[in-house]
Amino acid sequence: MRQALNILAVLAIITLGLTVAAQGTLTHDAKFYYDQGMNFFQKKQYGKAIAQFNQAIQKDPDYAQAYSLRGVAYYRSKLYNKALADFNKALELNSKIDLAYNYRGLIYHNMKQYSKAIVDYNKAIELNPRNAIYYNNRGLAHYRNEAVDEAIADFSQAIQLKPDLALAYHNRAHAYSRKNDLSKAREDVRRAQELKYPVDQDILRQVSGGKK
Secondary structure (H helix, E strand, C coil), X not given: CCCCCCCCXXXXXXXXXXXXXXXXXXXXXXXXXXXXXXXXXXXXXXHHHHHHHHHHHHHCCCCHHHHHHHHHHHHHCCCHHHHHHHHHHHHHHCCCCXXXXXXXXXXXXXXXXXXXXXXXXXXXXXXXXXXXHHHHHHHHHHHHCCCHHHHHHHHHHHHHHCCCCHHHHHHHHHHHHHCCCHHHHHHHHHHHHHCCCCCCHHHHHHHCCCCC
16 A cells, blocks of 8 residues: 655754845845835735735846745745746756745656756755755655665655654655564654654554564
């Protein structure tokens, strides 16, 4: 049975803000519209956010962070082709935006292009090695690529960086189950449940089927 794993994509808003602050050539108008877009974005009003990012880009066509966050807004709106185009443009303008690599990796993952996703997750991790989510996402791509040991290593690193990341325990449980290590899978399920994660029925059935 195909096991259902989940992708958790966290928005590194603080990191983006620091990047913007370092970009001293922005026009006042472009930054104003970007900040307005951020405000709508944080309220999950993605259509309004996109409209403001459009204005920021119109004022400054080289505003890499505006392309990047507009891409995330498109992604959240399930407009994946537009999101991909924005991440490509953002990275063309500034190859140091880890968030853009992570989200482009998510798009490749959704397209089942797992090796391409891993390349982007690698870059995101290189730029921001303390982000647990990036390891979790790369672990999922490794899992889909049948590289279960690499997946377990990434989920474990995510947990080391963020011990309360319930999703990583849930995903590692699936990976341990794939290796038929049900005792470790069972422990990860228990930990995910303690953290109030909605554990799926597939893994619950697997870990209840005998002790190893």
